[in-house]
Amino acid sequence: MEDYVGICRSSVKWGKISSRGAFQAIKIAATSFPKITPTLAYNGFDEYKERICYYHTWFKEYDRLYFEIWRRVTKGTSFRKAMEDVCKMNKFPVRQGLMQTALDHEYTMTLMEEDFHTCTAAIRPGVKEDKAKELIAGGVKKLVNMPKSYEDYIRKKIEIACIIGILPSEKTEATV
Template identity: 55%
Template sequence: MFIKEQGYFKRFETDGTLDWSFPSDYINCALLNDYQRLVPRNYGGSEYIRWSEYHEYLNSYEIEQEYVEYSEELAKQLKWMEDYIHFDRPSFKYDFISSRGAYQAIKIAATGFRGITPALAYNGYYECIESMGYDLAWLKELDGVYFEIWRRVTQGMSFKDALAEVCHLNRFPLHQHRMERALEFDEAMEEMEEEFRICTAAITPEVKEDKARELIAGAVKELLDDTPKSYEQYIIKKMHIARVVGILPDKRIEDSQE
Protein backbone atom coordinates (compact mmCIF):
# COMPACT_ATOMS: atom_id res chain seq x y z
CA MET A 1 0.00 0.00 0.00
CA PHE A 2 2.92 2.35 0.79
CA ILE A 3 4.30 1.95 -2.73
CA LYS A 4 0.87 2.61 -4.22
CA GLU A 5 0.26 5.66 -1.99
CA GLN A 6 3.62 7.15 -2.89
CA GLY A 7 2.91 6.70 -6.57
CA TYR A 8 6.22 5.04 -7.39
CA PHE A 9 4.74 3.30 -10.43
CA LYS A 10 2.47 6.15 -11.54
CA ARG A 11 4.74 7.11 -14.44
CA PHE A 12 4.74 3.54 -15.75
CA GLU A 13 0.94 3.46 -15.57
CA THR A 14 0.46 6.74 -17.42
CA ASP A 15 3.09 6.32 -20.14
CA GLY A 16 1.92 2.82 -21.09
CA THR A 17 5.01 0.97 -19.87
CA LEU A 18 2.80 -1.27 -17.75
CA ASP A 19 0.31 -3.01 -19.96
CA TRP A 20 -1.47 -4.67 -17.05
CA SER A 21 -2.34 -4.38 -13.37
CA PHE A 22 -3.37 -6.33 -10.26
CA PRO A 23 -6.54 -4.58 -9.00
CA SER A 24 -6.47 -4.19 -5.24
CA ASP A 25 -9.74 -6.12 -4.82
CA TYR A 26 -8.15 -9.12 -6.51
CA ILE A 27 -4.87 -8.88 -4.59
CA ASN A 28 -6.75 -9.15 -1.31
CA CYS A 29 -8.67 -12.27 -2.40
CA ALA A 30 -6.76 -15.37 -1.25
CA LEU A 31 -8.86 -17.65 -3.47
CA LEU A 32 -7.33 -16.19 -6.65
CA ASN A 33 -3.92 -16.95 -8.12
CA ASP A 34 -1.75 -14.35 -9.86
CA TYR A 35 -2.99 -15.33 -13.31
CA GLN A 36 -6.61 -14.71 -12.26
CA ARG A 37 -5.65 -11.39 -10.65
CA LEU A 38 -3.91 -10.09 -13.78
CA VAL A 39 -5.95 -7.57 -15.80
CA PRO A 40 -4.74 -6.27 -19.22
CA ARG A 41 -4.99 -2.53 -19.72
CA ASN A 42 -8.00 -1.20 -21.62
CA TYR A 43 -6.44 1.42 -23.89
CA GLY A 44 -8.64 4.41 -24.53
CA GLY A 45 -11.35 2.83 -22.43
CA SER A 46 -12.66 1.05 -25.52
CA GLU A 47 -10.01 -1.44 -26.64
CA TYR A 48 -12.29 -4.34 -25.68
CA ILE A 49 -16.01 -4.82 -26.28
CA ARG A 50 -16.83 -5.55 -22.63
CA TRP A 51 -13.58 -5.12 -20.69
CA SER A 52 -15.32 -4.50 -17.34
CA GLU A 53 -17.04 -7.88 -17.67
CA TYR A 54 -14.04 -9.80 -19.00
CA HIS A 55 -11.78 -9.08 -16.05
CA GLU A 56 -14.55 -10.01 -13.61
CA TYR A 57 -14.93 -13.52 -15.03
CA LEU A 58 -11.85 -14.58 -13.00
CA ASN A 59 -11.48 -17.83 -14.90
CA SER A 60 -8.44 -20.04 -14.46
CA TYR A 61 -5.66 -20.30 -17.03
CA GLU A 62 -6.90 -23.75 -18.08
CA ILE A 63 -10.45 -22.58 -18.73
CA GLU A 64 -9.36 -19.47 -20.63
CA GLN A 65 -7.00 -21.53 -22.77
CA GLU A 66 -9.90 -23.85 -23.53
CA TYR A 67 -12.12 -20.86 -24.34
CA VAL A 68 -9.66 -19.69 -27.01
CA GLU A 69 -9.72 -23.15 -28.58
CA TYR A 70 -13.53 -23.17 -28.37
CA SER A 71 -13.75 -19.77 -30.09
CA GLU A 72 -11.51 -20.97 -32.91
CA GLU A 73 -13.72 -24.03 -33.38
CA LEU A 74 -16.86 -21.87 -33.44
CA ALA A 75 -15.40 -19.67 -36.17
CA LYS A 76 -14.84 -22.76 -38.32
CA GLN A 77 -18.06 -24.66 -37.66
CA LEU A 78 -20.41 -21.66 -37.73
CA LYS A 79 -19.07 -20.28 -41.00
CA TRP A 80 -22.29 -21.44 -42.68
CA MET A 81 -24.12 -18.63 -40.87
CA GLU A 82 -22.42 -16.02 -43.07
CA ASP A 83 -25.13 -16.60 -45.68
CA TYR A 84 -27.85 -15.66 -43.19
CA ILE A 85 -26.31 -13.06 -40.89
CA HIS A 86 -27.73 -10.19 -42.97
CA PHE A 87 -31.37 -11.20 -42.33
CA ASP A 88 -33.53 -8.52 -40.71
CA ARG A 89 -33.70 -8.59 -36.92
CA PRO A 90 -35.95 -9.43 -35.26
CA SER A 91 -37.58 -11.74 -37.76
CA PHE A 92 -38.76 -15.34 -37.90
CA LYS A 93 -36.01 -16.26 -40.38
CA TYR A 94 -33.17 -14.76 -38.34
CA ASP A 95 -34.51 -16.12 -35.03
CA PHE A 96 -34.65 -19.61 -36.53
CA ILE A 97 -31.08 -19.39 -37.85
CA SER A 98 -29.80 -17.85 -34.60
CA SER A 99 -31.41 -20.59 -32.50
CA ARG A 100 -29.89 -23.26 -34.70
CA GLY A 101 -26.46 -21.64 -34.42
CA ALA A 102 -26.74 -21.29 -30.64
CA TYR A 103 -27.72 -24.94 -30.31
CA GLN A 104 -24.70 -25.96 -32.38
CA ALA A 105 -22.41 -23.77 -30.26
CA ILE A 106 -23.69 -25.34 -27.02
CA LYS A 107 -23.26 -28.82 -28.51
CA ILE A 108 -19.67 -28.01 -29.51
CA ALA A 109 -18.91 -26.85 -25.98
CA ALA A 110 -20.62 -29.81 -24.33
CA THR A 111 -18.93 -32.48 -26.47
CA GLY A 112 -15.46 -31.06 -26.95
CA PHE A 113 -14.79 -28.48 -24.27
CA ARG A 114 -15.92 -29.73 -20.88
CA GLY A 115 -14.45 -26.74 -19.03
CA ILE A 116 -16.68 -24.28 -20.89
CA THR A 117 -19.80 -23.41 -18.91
CA PRO A 118 -23.13 -22.66 -20.66
CA ALA A 119 -22.59 -18.96 -19.90
CA LEU A 120 -19.15 -18.97 -21.55
CA ALA A 121 -20.51 -21.02 -24.45
CA TYR A 122 -23.23 -18.44 -25.13
CA ASN A 123 -20.71 -15.61 -24.74
CA GLY A 124 -18.47 -17.23 -27.33
CA TYR A 125 -21.40 -17.75 -29.68
CA TYR A 126 -22.69 -14.18 -29.52
CA GLU A 127 -19.22 -12.67 -29.90
CA CYS A 128 -18.58 -14.97 -32.87
CA ILE A 129 -21.80 -13.70 -34.48
CA GLU A 130 -20.91 -10.07 -33.69
CA SER A 131 -17.51 -10.51 -35.34
CA MET A 132 -19.03 -12.28 -38.33
CA GLY A 133 -21.60 -9.52 -38.73
CA TYR A 134 -18.94 -6.83 -38.66
CA ASP A 135 -16.81 -8.66 -41.20
CA LEU A 136 -19.76 -8.98 -43.56
CA ALA A 137 -21.00 -5.44 -43.05
CA TRP A 138 -17.68 -3.67 -43.42
CA LEU A 139 -14.99 -5.91 -44.86
CA LYS A 140 -16.44 -8.61 -47.11
CA GLU A 141 -16.46 -7.34 -50.72
CA LEU A 142 -14.75 -4.10 -49.64
CA ASP A 143 -11.49 -5.18 -51.27
CA GLY A 144 -13.43 -5.68 -54.50
CA VAL A 145 -15.00 -2.21 -54.24
CA TYR A 146 -11.65 -0.49 -53.75
CA PHE A 147 -9.92 -2.64 -56.36
CA GLU A 148 -12.45 -1.65 -59.02
CA ILE A 149 -12.17 2.00 -57.97
CA TRP A 150 -8.35 1.75 -58.06
CA ARG A 151 -8.44 0.36 -61.61
CA ARG A 152 -10.44 3.38 -62.77
CA VAL A 153 -8.45 5.94 -60.79
CA THR A 154 -5.19 4.66 -62.34
CA GLN A 155 -6.76 5.32 -65.74
CA GLY A 156 -7.33 8.97 -64.87
CA MET A 157 -10.82 9.03 -63.34
CA SER A 158 -11.52 11.01 -60.18
CA PHE A 159 -12.38 9.04 -57.06
CA LYS A 160 -15.97 10.29 -57.16
CA ASP A 161 -16.50 9.33 -60.80
CA ALA A 162 -14.87 5.94 -60.23
CA LEU A 163 -17.09 5.33 -57.21
CA ALA A 164 -20.20 6.29 -59.18
CA GLU A 165 -19.30 3.85 -61.95
CA VAL A 166 -18.60 1.00 -59.52
CA CYS A 167 -21.82 1.76 -57.66
CA HIS A 168 -23.74 1.60 -60.94
CA LEU A 169 -22.35 -1.91 -61.57
CA ASN A 170 -24.32 -3.15 -58.54
CA ARG A 171 -21.79 -5.96 -58.04
CA PHE A 172 -21.17 -5.40 -54.34
CA PRO A 173 -24.57 -5.54 -52.61
CA LEU A 174 -23.12 -5.46 -49.09
CA HIS A 175 -21.69 -1.99 -49.78
CA GLN A 176 -24.26 -0.68 -52.24
CA HIS A 177 -26.03 1.48 -49.67
CA ARG A 178 -22.77 2.92 -48.39
CA MET A 179 -21.63 3.84 -51.91
CA GLU A 180 -24.96 5.48 -52.66
CA ARG A 181 -24.75 7.43 -49.42
CA ALA A 182 -21.20 8.58 -50.25
CA LEU A 183 -22.40 9.88 -53.62
CA GLU A 184 -25.13 11.82 -51.84
CA PHE A 185 -23.25 13.22 -48.82
CA ASP A 186 -19.82 14.87 -48.88
CA GLU A 187 -18.86 13.64 -45.40
CA ALA A 188 -19.52 10.02 -46.36
CA MET A 189 -17.59 10.57 -49.61
CA GLU A 190 -14.57 11.94 -47.72
CA GLU A 191 -14.66 8.97 -45.35
CA MET A 192 -14.63 6.44 -48.19
CA GLU A 193 -11.94 8.33 -50.11
CA GLU A 194 -9.68 8.40 -47.04
CA GLU A 195 -10.28 4.68 -46.49
CA PHE A 196 -9.48 4.07 -50.17
CA ARG A 197 -6.25 6.06 -49.84
CA ILE A 198 -5.18 3.96 -46.85
CA CYS A 199 -6.01 0.68 -48.60
CA THR A 200 -4.07 1.58 -51.77
CA ALA A 201 -1.12 3.37 -50.17
CA ALA A 202 1.26 0.43 -50.71
CA ILE A 203 0.52 0.10 -54.44
CA THR A 204 3.28 1.52 -56.64
CA PRO A 205 2.89 2.28 -60.39
CA GLU A 206 4.71 -0.89 -61.49
CA VAL A 207 2.48 -3.22 -59.42
CA LYS A 208 0.31 -5.52 -61.52
CA GLU A 209 -3.42 -5.98 -60.93
CA ASP A 210 -3.21 -9.37 -59.18
CA LYS A 211 -0.70 -8.02 -56.69
CA ALA A 212 -2.69 -4.81 -56.27
CA ARG A 213 -5.80 -6.83 -55.37
CA GLU A 214 -3.75 -8.76 -52.82
CA LEU A 215 -2.36 -5.57 -51.26
CA ILE A 216 -5.82 -4.01 -51.04
CA ALA A 217 -7.25 -7.16 -49.41
CA GLY A 218 -4.44 -7.12 -46.84
CA ALA A 219 -5.03 -3.46 -46.05
CA VAL A 220 -8.77 -4.05 -45.67
CA LYS A 221 -8.08 -6.77 -43.10
CA GLU A 222 -5.95 -4.36 -41.12
CA LEU A 223 -9.00 -2.15 -40.68
CA LEU A 224 -10.11 -4.73 -38.10
CA ASP A 225 -7.36 -3.50 -35.77
CA ASP A 226 -9.47 -0.45 -34.98
CA THR A 227 -12.47 -2.47 -33.80
CA PRO A 228 -13.05 -3.34 -30.11
CA LYS A 229 -11.59 -6.73 -29.17
CA SER A 230 -13.48 -9.78 -27.94
CA TYR A 231 -13.00 -11.93 -24.85
CA GLU A 232 -10.92 -14.35 -26.94
CA GLN A 233 -8.53 -11.52 -27.86
CA TYR A 234 -8.52 -10.34 -24.25
CA ILE A 235 -7.40 -13.81 -23.14
CA ILE A 236 -4.68 -14.03 -25.80
CA LYS A 237 -3.29 -10.68 -24.62
CA LYS A 238 -3.55 -11.76 -20.98
CA MET A 239 -1.70 -15.03 -21.65
CA HIS A 240 1.06 -13.18 -23.45
CA ILE A 241 1.51 -10.81 -20.50
CA ALA A 242 1.44 -13.73 -18.06
CA ARG A 243 4.23 -15.47 -19.97
CA VAL A 244 6.35 -12.31 -20.13
CA VAL A 245 6.04 -11.46 -16.43
CA GLY A 246 6.57 -15.09 -15.42
CA ILE A 247 3.41 -15.92 -13.48
CA LEU A 248 2.68 -19.15 -15.34
CA PRO A 249 4.36 -22.43 -14.34
CA ASP A 250 7.09 -23.52 -16.77
CA LYS A 251 5.04 -26.46 -18.07
CA ARG A 252 2.21 -24.16 -19.11
CA ILE A 253 4.64 -21.85 -20.88
CA GLU A 254 6.08 -24.79 -22.82
CA ASP A 255 2.59 -26.06 -23.69
CA SER A 256 1.48 -22.66 -24.99
CA GLN A 257 4.51 -22.42 -27.26
CA GLU A 258 3.98 -25.82 -28.91
Protein backbone atom coordinates (compact mmCIF):
# COMPACT_ATOMS: atom_id res chain seq x y z
CA MET A 1 0.00 0.00 0.00
CA GLU A 2 2.86 2.35 0.77
CA ASP A 3 3.77 2.52 -2.93
CA TYR A 4 0.30 3.85 -3.79
CA VAL A 5 -0.47 6.40 -1.09
CA GLY A 6 0.51 9.28 -3.35
CA ILE A 7 -2.41 8.52 -5.67
CA CYS A 8 -5.39 10.88 -5.48
CA ARG A 9 -7.89 9.43 -2.98
CA SER A 10 -10.87 10.16 -5.23
CA SER A 11 -9.39 8.39 -8.27
CA VAL A 12 -10.66 5.11 -9.69
CA LYS A 13 -7.14 3.67 -9.40
CA TRP A 14 -7.03 4.39 -5.64
CA GLY A 15 -10.46 2.80 -5.24
CA LYS A 16 -9.32 -0.39 -6.99
CA ILE A 17 -6.07 -0.62 -5.03
CA SER A 18 -7.81 0.13 -1.74
CA SER A 19 -10.52 -2.48 -2.41
CA ARG A 20 -7.96 -5.10 -3.36
CA GLY A 21 -6.03 -4.32 -0.18
CA ALA A 22 -9.18 -4.67 1.91
CA PHE A 23 -9.96 -8.08 0.40
CA GLN A 24 -6.38 -9.21 1.03
CA ALA A 25 -6.61 -7.99 4.63
CA ILE A 26 -9.80 -9.99 5.16
CA LYS A 27 -8.12 -13.04 3.61
CA ILE A 28 -5.05 -12.63 5.86
CA ALA A 29 -7.30 -12.32 8.90
CA ALA A 30 -9.33 -15.39 7.90
CA THR A 31 -6.25 -17.57 7.36
CA SER A 32 -3.86 -16.26 10.03
CA PHE A 33 -6.17 -14.86 12.71
CA PRO A 34 -9.33 -16.99 12.86
CA LYS A 35 -10.83 -15.06 15.78
CA ILE A 36 -10.86 -11.78 13.84
CA THR A 37 -14.14 -11.17 12.00
CA PRO A 38 -14.19 -9.81 8.42
CA THR A 39 -15.64 -6.53 9.72
CA LEU A 40 -12.84 -6.17 12.26
CA ALA A 41 -10.28 -7.03 9.59
CA TYR A 42 -11.72 -4.42 7.25
CA ASN A 43 -11.78 -1.76 9.97
CA GLY A 44 -8.23 -2.66 10.96
CA PHE A 45 -7.13 -2.38 7.34
CA ASP A 46 -8.83 1.00 7.03
CA GLU A 47 -7.00 2.21 10.14
CA TYR A 48 -3.73 0.79 8.80
CA LYS A 49 -4.28 2.50 5.43
CA GLU A 50 -4.86 5.86 7.11
CA ARG A 51 -1.77 5.37 9.24
CA ILE A 52 0.35 4.57 6.19
CA CYS A 53 -0.94 7.69 4.42
CA TYR A 54 -0.09 9.82 7.45
CA TYR A 55 3.39 8.37 7.86
CA HIS A 56 4.03 8.54 4.13
CA THR A 57 3.56 12.29 4.32
CA TRP A 58 5.64 12.42 7.50
CA PHE A 59 8.51 10.43 5.96
CA LYS A 60 8.63 12.37 2.73
CA GLU A 61 8.72 15.69 4.47
CA TYR A 62 11.25 14.78 7.12
CA ASP A 63 13.64 12.89 4.87
CA ARG A 64 13.80 15.81 2.43
CA LEU A 65 14.08 18.32 5.28
CA TYR A 66 16.91 16.43 6.97
CA PHE A 67 18.63 15.92 3.62
CA GLU A 68 18.66 19.68 2.97
CA ILE A 69 20.04 20.26 6.46
CA TRP A 70 22.61 17.46 6.00
CA ARG A 71 23.87 19.05 2.77
CA ARG A 72 24.67 22.22 4.69
CA VAL A 73 26.04 20.53 7.81
CA THR A 74 28.52 18.48 5.73
CA LYS A 75 29.91 21.78 4.39
CA GLY A 76 30.66 22.93 7.94
CA THR A 77 27.48 24.84 8.74
CA SER A 78 26.07 24.42 12.23
CA PHE A 79 22.77 22.59 12.61
CA ARG A 80 21.05 25.79 13.77
CA LYS A 81 22.34 27.84 10.81
CA ALA A 82 21.40 25.04 8.40
CA MET A 83 17.90 24.99 9.91
CA GLU A 84 17.63 28.78 9.48
CA ASP A 85 18.68 28.52 5.82
CA VAL A 86 16.23 25.71 5.09
CA CYS A 87 13.45 27.52 6.94
CA LYS A 88 14.03 30.64 4.81
CA MET A 89 13.71 28.50 1.66
CA ASN A 90 10.08 27.80 2.62
CA LYS A 91 10.40 24.51 0.75
CA PHE A 92 8.70 22.35 3.40
CA PRO A 93 5.37 23.99 4.23
CA VAL A 94 4.17 21.15 6.46
CA ARG A 95 7.28 21.52 8.65
CA GLN A 96 7.61 25.31 8.43
CA GLY A 97 5.94 25.88 11.81
CA LEU A 98 8.07 23.23 13.49
CA MET A 99 11.27 24.72 12.09
CA GLN A 100 10.27 28.17 13.32
CA THR A 101 9.43 26.75 16.75
CA ALA A 102 12.85 25.05 16.84
CA LEU A 103 14.56 28.32 15.95
CA ASP A 104 12.67 30.09 18.74
CA HIS A 105 12.94 27.38 21.43
CA GLU A 106 16.15 25.57 22.31
CA TYR A 107 14.35 22.46 23.59
CA THR A 108 12.64 21.83 20.24
CA MET A 109 15.91 22.58 18.43
CA THR A 110 17.69 19.99 20.58
CA LEU A 111 15.03 17.35 19.86
CA MET A 112 15.19 17.99 16.13
CA GLU A 113 18.98 17.91 16.15
CA GLU A 114 18.96 14.59 18.02
CA ASP A 115 16.51 13.15 15.47
CA PHE A 116 18.65 14.55 12.64
CA HIS A 117 21.76 12.83 14.03
CA THR A 118 19.84 9.57 14.46
CA CYS A 119 18.60 9.74 10.86
CA THR A 120 22.02 10.60 9.43
CA ALA A 121 24.12 8.26 11.59
CA ALA A 122 24.59 5.69 8.81
CA ILE A 123 26.06 8.24 6.38
CA ARG A 124 29.83 7.95 6.03
CA PRO A 125 32.13 10.75 4.79
CA GLY A 126 32.32 10.99 1.02
CA VAL A 127 28.95 9.32 0.37
CA LYS A 128 27.12 10.48 -2.75
CA GLU A 129 23.99 12.58 -2.31
CA ASP A 130 21.64 9.92 -3.78
CA LYS A 131 22.88 7.38 -1.28
CA ALA A 132 22.63 9.94 1.53
CA LYS A 133 18.97 10.60 0.61
CA GLU A 134 18.29 6.87 0.79
CA LEU A 135 20.06 6.48 4.14
CA ILE A 136 18.23 9.46 5.64
CA ALA A 137 14.88 8.08 4.47
CA GLY A 138 15.79 4.74 6.08
CA GLY A 139 16.80 6.54 9.28
CA VAL A 140 13.47 8.37 9.44
CA LYS A 141 11.57 5.10 8.98
CA LYS A 142 13.58 3.42 11.74
CA LEU A 143 12.97 6.39 14.00
CA VAL A 144 9.22 5.93 13.67
CA ASN A 145 9.37 2.10 13.64
CA MET A 146 6.17 1.62 11.63
CA PRO A 147 4.93 -1.94 10.94
CA LYS A 148 5.74 -2.93 7.37
CA SER A 149 2.65 -4.94 6.52
CA TYR A 150 -0.95 -5.37 7.56
CA GLU A 151 -0.04 -8.62 9.30
CA ASP A 152 2.75 -6.87 11.24
CA TYR A 153 0.26 -4.15 12.15
CA ILE A 154 -2.28 -6.69 13.48
CA ARG A 155 0.41 -8.56 15.42
CA LYS A 156 1.46 -5.28 17.04
CA LYS A 157 -2.18 -4.49 17.95
CA ILE A 158 -2.59 -7.97 19.50
CA GLU A 159 0.65 -7.51 21.46
CA ILE A 160 -0.63 -4.19 22.83
CA ALA A 161 -3.98 -5.81 23.72
CA CYS A 162 -2.09 -8.47 25.72
CA ILE A 163 0.06 -5.91 27.50
CA ILE A 164 -2.90 -3.82 28.62
CA GLY A 165 -4.90 -6.92 29.56
CA ILE A 166 -7.62 -6.92 26.90
CA LEU A 167 -6.43 -10.30 25.59
CA PRO A 168 -4.85 -13.05 27.67
CA SER A 169 -1.36 -13.97 26.46
CA GLU A 170 -2.02 -17.70 25.91
CA LYS A 171 -5.00 -17.05 23.58
CA THR A 172 -2.93 -14.57 21.60
CA GLU A 173 -0.08 -17.02 21.16
CA ALA A 174 -2.52 -19.68 19.96
CA THR A 175 -4.11 -17.39 17.36
CA VAL A 176 -0.87 -15.82 16.15
